[in-house]
Amino acid sequence: MKIKIRNCVFGFRCAQKWDEMKETSREGVRFCKECEKDVHFVTEEDGLLMALSENWCIAMKPPKNPEVPVEEYPDLILGMIIGYEELYNEPEPNSEYRKRLRGKKLT
Numbered sequence: 001m002k003i004k005i006r007n008c009v010f011g012f013r014c015a016q017k018w019d020e021m022k023e024t025s026r027e028g029v030r031f032c033k034e035c036e037k038d039v040h041f042v043t044e045e046d047g048l049l050m051a052l053s054e055n056w057c058i059a060m061k062p063p064k065n066p067e068v069p070v071e072e073y074p075d076l077i078l079g080m081i082i083g084y085e086e087l088y089n090e091p092e093p094n095s096e097y098r099k100r101l102r103g104k105k106l107t
Contacts, residue, residue, distance in 0.1 A: 010081055010082075011081065014032070014057065014080075016032055016034055018030065021039060028042075040057070041058070042059070048060070058079070058080070060076065060077060061076060
């Protein structure tokens, strides 16, 4: 099942489980020993946009889709998302917000 989030799709879906990943000293970030990368739990659009601009692996609650039966719907989805530019090979219309996010400092 391909899950779309506005202008994003998961380019890679991870089969690992969030609860089984090693906790880190940073809130909302766990370490995946399969791919040896940090995985960031995102809950808001800002986090999703930051993940896109930084190529983060993420964990998130999927948006509801009435076409998918409840028993098949995952609690969390993990993986790496790709955005409009990667999908369509052209600049995203009105991408000023993402450009501003790229300049933010991460804590």
